[in-house]
Amino acid sequence: MKDLLRQLGKGTRVSIKILFLVLLFTSVILNAQGASDFAIGADLSFLKAAEDNGVQFKDDGVIKPGLQIFKDHGYNWIRLRLFHTPANTRRPLPNDLEYTIDLAKQAKQLDYKFLLDFHYSDTWADPGKQFIPKAWEELTHEELVHAVFEYTRDSIFAFREACVLPDMVQIGNEITNGMLWPDGKLPDNWDNFAELIQAGIDGVNAGHDTLPRPKIMIQIEKVGDLEITKAFFDNLFARGIDCDMLGQSFYPWWHGSLLDMREVLHFMASEYKKEIMLVEVAYCWRPAEYKEKPAPFPESPEGQHEFLAAVHEIVLDIPDGLGSGIFWWEPAVAPRPRGGGLRNRGMFDDEGNALPVIQVFDRWTRW
Numbered sequence: 001m002k003d004l005l006r007q008l009g010k011g012t013r014v015s016i017k018i019l020f021l022v023l024l025f026t027s028v029i030l031n032a033q034g035a036s037d038f039a040i041g042a043d044l045s046f047l048k049a050a051e052d053n054g055v056q057f058k059d060d061g062v063i064k065p066g067l068q069i070f071k072d073h074g075y076n077w078i079r080l081r082l083f084h085t086p087a088n089t090r091r092p093l094p095n096d097l098e099y100t101i102d103l104a105k106q107a108k109q110l111d112y113k114f115l116l117d118f119h120y121s122d123t124w125a126d127p128g129k130q131f132i133p134k135a136w137e138e139l140t141h142e143e144l145v146h147a148v149f150e151y152t153r154d155s156i157f158a159f160r161e162a163c164v165l166p167d168m169v170q171i172g173n174e175i176t177n178g179m180l181w182p183d184g185k186l187p188d189n190w191d192n193f194a195e196l197i198q199a200g201i202d203g204v205n206a207g208h209d210t211l212p213r214p215k216i217m218i219q220i221e222k223v224g225d226l227e228i229t230k231a232f233f234d235n236l237f238a239r240g241i242d243c244d245m246l247g248q249s250f251y252p253w254w255h256g257s258l259l260d261m262r263e264v265l266h267f268m269a270s271e272y273k274k275e276i277m278l279v280e281v282a283y284c285w286r287p288a289e290y291k292e293k294p295a296p297f298p299e300s301p302e303g304q305h306e307f308l309a310a311v312h313e314i315v316l317d318i319p320d321g322l323g324s325g326i327f328w329w330e331p332a333v334a335p336r337p338r339g340g341g342l343r344n345r346g347m348f349d350d351e352g353n354a355l356p357v358i359q360v361f362d363r364w365t366r367w
Contacts, residue, residue: 038316039277039325040361041077041115042070042332046342048103049094050334057332059354066332071110073358074365078107079279079327081117081173082155084133088122097158104164115217115279115327116159116166117173118152118200120180125173127221130181141183141192145199148180152203160208169214170279171200174221174249176232194239201243219247219279224256226264233272245324246272249280250311252296253289262314265323275324278315282329282345283307285355289344301349305356312360331358 047066051057059069067078080100086092104114119125122133136147152171159165172179175197178186184193201216208214218236222228233246246268250261268276283297285304297303297310308328315323331347343350347358 037324039077039113039115039327040075040365041079041277041279041325041327042075043079043081043117043280043327043329044070044103044107044332045079045081045095045100045117046330046334047332048099048106050332053334055334055352057348057352057354059358061353063352065106067106067110067112069354069358070331071112074361076111076113077115077167077325077327078104078112079115079117079170080104080107081119083119083122084151085122085135088134093123097155101159101162101164104159104166105162108164113167114164115168115170116214117170117219117279118155119173120148120151120196120200125175125179127174127177130172130175130177130179130185132180132183136180141195144180144183145195148196148199149203149206152200153207156204156207156214157209160211165208165211166214168217168245169204170217170219170247171197171204171243172219174219174280176220176222176228190235190239194236194241197236197241201241215244216242217245217247217277217279218243219249221249221255221280223248223250223264223278224254224260226267229264229268230271233268237272244275246274246276247279248276249329250278251280251282252307257296258310258314261311262317265314265318269319269322273320273322275322276315276318277323277325277327278311279325279327280329281308281311281326282331283357284344285346285349285357286344301355301357305360308357308360328357 051066056063057066057069080103081095082100083093083095086096107114121131123131136144139147178184178193180196184196186193204214204216220232265276283304284299285301287299290299297307312326315326330342333342333346335350336343347355349355
């Protein structure tokens with residue numbers, strides 16, 4: 001908590017009494033929700049590929065399956081991305097339908113809940129790029145809307161048939177600037193974009209049949225910018241789009257301070273009255289991102305642990321108990337050269353040993 005308050009803003013002064021009340025409030029929320037109701041999650045989309053290629057992950061020196069290591073530390077949700085046809089790209093990533101179903105099966109065997117992240121692309125979709133799948137490049141807007149519906153419906157049906165129906169589905173990935181460019185690019189094509197989002201939602205509804213409907217999430221990546229967050233969701237909801245969950249990404253070197261993040265999350269809860277998750281969170285365990293400005297926490301194993309603990313406290317403090325979970329992004333990947341790659345943000349060192357950050361939730365889940 002000391003580190004959290006230090007990071008919330010320069011000159012912040014909080015009395016011991018207020019500090020005690022914040023800690024008490026955190027405890028009350030957890031007791032009211034129960035650990036099983038709060039999503040302690042990880043996006044482990046690359047995990048199967050790493051292990052299939054011989055990577056071994058260790059916890060306290062013992063080699064274990066990656067999913068089991070996270071389960072042992074209280075993780076209860078997995079997030080998996082889905083690309084349309086990654087084979088159509090120059091460097092295909094593994095996250096096609098078959099691969100994702102196989103990994104979802106492994107997770108469900110360990111009683112994980114499952115968030116499915118549709119990218120609606122053959123490769124990465126994010127604020128800087130939303131490449132349309134090669135199979136859809138020549139479609140008109142009306143044809144594209146229908147393709148999104150059918151693809152979403154058929155994918156959800158495939159997961160259902162494999163007995164791994166997602167508990168939650170994300171329509172698009174980090175979509176502040178729209179999706180399926182140029183047809184759904186924002187800010188110029190809001191009506192097109194809304195129709196594409198609705199087609200995805202309708203596809204989820206059509207694909208699950210009579211089983212409980214997966215919750216619908218909309219994720220953006222502006223948790224440090226209240227003005228853009230408000231403009232996005234106001235525009236979306238004004239066009240009749242509805243969802244169950246609001247998602248944000250938080251990488252502090254891109255998205256601002258913990259204070260910025262806290263302000264936006266509190267605004268979202270009070271303004272939209274929907275559950276909120278941080279579905280992408282990460283911090284480096286060795287120097288990588290903060291080379292020209294001070295780091296809010298040391299880029300070290302200990303600093304990484306402090307960062308996640310601080311973020312956890314802020315999410316728990318979202319008004320009306322609407323803070324519903326945190327997902328660390330890609331904590332278990334294959335080793336890469338020191339100083340570069342996703343491994344810097346992971347939860348394992350270069351020898352595959354679990355770092356202290358993986359223990360953040362132990363105190364809440366080991367009763």
